Amino acid sequence: MTQTERHSFEAEVSRLLHLMVHSVYSNKDIFLRELISNAADACEKLRYLAIAEPQLAGEGGFAITLSADKEKKTLVVADNGIGMSHDELKDNLGTIARSGTRAFLENLADKGEGQALIGQFGVGFYSAFMVADRVRVVSRRAGSDEAWAWESGGAGTFDLTPVDLAEAPARGTIVELHLNDSSLAYAEEHTLERIVHEYSAHVPVPIRLDKGEETRELADGSALWVKPKSAVTADEYKEFYHHVAMAWDEPALTLHYRAEGRQEYNVLLFVPREKPFDLFDPSRKGRVKLYVRRVFITDEAEILPAWLRFVRGVIDSEDLPLNMSREMLQKNPVIETIAKGVTGRVLGELSKLAETDAELFQKVWSSFGAVIKEGLYEAPERRDELFKVVRFKTTTSGDGWRSLADVVKDFKENQTAIYYALGEDEKQVLASPHLEGYAARGLEVLILTDPVDAFWVRTALGFEGKPFKSVTQGEADLDGVKPLDEDKADEPGAEVAGLVATLKEALKDDVADVRTSVRLATSPVCLVASDFGLDRMTEKLVARQEG
Numbered sequence: 001m002t003q004t005e006r007h008s009f010e011a012e013v014s015r016l017l018h019l020m021v022h023s024v025y026s027n028k029d030i031f032l033r034e035l036i037s038n039a040a041d042a043c044e045k046l047r048y049l050a051i052a053e054p055q056l057a058g059e060g061g062f063a064i065t066l067s068a069d070k071e072k073k074t075l076v077v078a079d080n081g082i083g084m085s086h087d088e089l090k091d092n093l094g095t096i097a098r099s100g101t102r103a104f105l106e107n108l109a110d111k112g113e114g115q116a117l118i119g120q121f122g123v124g125f126y127s128a129f130m131v132a133d134r135v136r137v138v139s140r141r142a143g144s145d146e147a148w149a150w151e152s153g154g155a156g157t158f159d160l161t162p163v164d165l166a167e168a169p170a171r172g173t174i175v176e177l178h179l180n181d182s183s184l185a186y187a188e189e190h191t192l193e194r195i196v197h198e199y200s201a202h203v204p205v206p207i208r209l210d211k212g213e214e215t216r217e218l219a220d221g222s223a224l225w226v227k228p229k230s231a232v233t234a235d236e237y238k239e240f241y242h243h244v245a246m247a248w249d250e251p252a253l254t255l256h257y258r259a260e261g262r263q264e265y266n267v268l269l270f271v272p273r274e275k276p277f278d279l280f281d282p283s284r285k286g287r288v289k290l291y292v293r294r295v296f297i298t299d300e301a302e303i304l305p306a307w308l309r310f311v312r313g314v315i316d317s318e319d320l321p322l323n324m325s326r327e328m329l330q331k332n333p334v335i336e337t338i339a340k341g342v343t344g345r346v347l348g349e350l351s352k353l354a355e356t357d358a359e360l361f362q363k364v365w366s367s368f369g370a371v372i373k374e375g376l377y378e379a380p381e382r383r384d385e386l387f388k389v390v391r392f393k394t395t396t397s398g399d400g401w402r403s404l405a406d407v408v409k410d411f412k413e414n415q416t417a418i419y420y421a422l423g424e425d426e427k428q429v430l431a432s433p434h435l436e437g438y439a440a441r442g443l444e445v446l447i448l449t450d451p452v453d454a455f456w457v458r459t460a461l462g463f464e465g466k467p468f469k470s471v472t473q474g475e476a477d478l479d480g481v482k483p484l485d486e487d488k489a490d491e492p493g494a495e496v497a498g499l500v501a502t503l504k505e506a507l508k509d510d511v512a513d514v515r516t517s518v519r520l521a522t523s524p525v526c527l528v529a530s531d532f533g534l535d536r537m538t539e540k541l542v543a544r545q546e547g
Ligand code: ADP
Pocket: 034, 038, 039, 042, 079, 081, 082, 083, 084, 092, 093, 097, 098, 123, 124, 125, 126, 172, 173
C-alpha cells in the first residue's frame, strides 16, 4: 500500500550532487554545520508561527538532536521545527533555492576556480552526500496529519513515500545519513562534539546528543547577541558570524552593542572582508536578521539601506510587538528609528576603522566600496558621513587609495576644485588626453569608474567647500595653477587664434565652440562637454541607454 513516487532532481542539483559525491571539499565536517543550520532555521520558523498559533508548537520547546549508530553506520540529525509537507520536500530538496549556490555553480562553470573557492561556500542540504551514500529525510509539517519520507542515493532521482504517523515525529524533520565507508568517523560522539563546538556552538536552538539512556547538551542555544561584550570571545564572534552570514572569512568589523533610550535593541553585526559573488545580484537574500525579544522574525525586512547590503548579523528589538506580520514591518517607525541608529553606527565604525587600521579598511573598501558609494547618491543626508569613508583611485595615488581629505590637503596653490575623470576603467581614464594639462601641473584627479559615480558626483555640492569638477567638461580653469615645467606654458600666439577661427568655421555644424585650452599638454585637440550639459561620460551612458 505504499505509493512511492520517483522524481528527478533539477539538472543543477544533479551537477551539485556529483560534486559532493566526488568530494571537491577537503573539509567534509561542514555537512553537519549545514544540517544543523537548516534544523535551527526550521525551529526558528515555527517559533515565529507559534506566536499566532501556539498549538502548532505545543509544550517542551525546541531542540536539535543528534544520534549516531556505529554498527548501523548512521547519523541522524532531528529537529522539532516547522517540518516539510510533501510539496516542500519535493521543491526544497529537489531544486536549488539559494542564490548563493547558483552563483557558486556559475562561478565553477565560468572560471574553473571552484577548487580554490569551494571552501568559502556553504552548499546546504546537498552537502550531506559528501559523507553519505544514502540520505533519508522523514518530515511532518507542524499541524499536519501527513508525514513523508524523501530518500535518495544522490544520483539523478529521489523517492517520496508516505510515512505512517506512528513512525513519524510529532512535528519536524529527521535527516538520516547512511555514512559512506570513508566517513564512519561521523558516527563517533567525540567527532560530533568537536564539530558542533567548532561550527555551531551559538546556533540559537539547543543541540543535544542522544546517547540512548541519556542526552547530553552540546550547545545551549542561548542568544550570543544579548550577552555582554566582555563575556564573548573573538572565536565565538567569528563562529557566530559564519553561522549567521553563511560566509567563511574572518569578519573585518564586529559591532556588538545594546541601544537604550527611545528604542531598546541589541545589535550584533559584521562587516565581512571578502566580497560574495552575488553582491550585485538584485535577488540576493539573507540580509540582517530581525529578532524580537529573541524570536527570529525575518531576514527580509531590509532594515539597513541597500548600500550596506554586505553587512550581516542580528538586530533584536525589545519594543516591537511579537505578533506583527512581516508585511507590517515596512514603514514601521520603530524599525525606521533602529535603521537610522544602526546605519549611523556602522558608518561611524567604518570611519574609525579607516583611521585605526588603514590596511584592513582598504581591504573592506576594495570589496564593498562600489556598494557604499551608492549611498552618496541614495542617501544625500548621509553624504557628509560617507565622504569621511569613501576612498578613491586618483591620477597620483598609484596602488593606494585616497580620501577626499587627503586630496584637499594636497591641493596645489590656487587650486579651487576637486577634479574628477569618469571612465569605464582606470587604464582608459589614465590614457585620456583631457588629463594632460592636469598632469603637467601636478594636479590630482579622482578616477571614477563605478557605475554610480556619474550620478552622485553631479549632485554633490562639494567637500569642505570645494566643488567637484569634471576634467572633460567646460572650460578648464587651470590658469591659476602653475605648470611644474614653466617653459611649456607659452601663451598661444596669433597663429593659434587664426587656426581656431578656421576650425570654428569648418566645424560650425558639429561643435558648439572651439577654444584654446590649458587642458592639453602634448595632444593637439580633444572633445569636451559644455559647462552646463552632461559630462562626456554621462553623455555616453545616456547614449548607451537610449541606443
Ligand atoms: P538553505 O538553507 O540555504 O535554504 P539548503 O539546501 O540548506 O538551503 O536547504 C534547502 C531548503 O530545504 C531550506 O530552505 C528549507 O526550506 C528546506 N529544509 C532543509 N532542511 C530542513 C529542515 N530540517 N526542516 C525544514 N526545512 C528544511
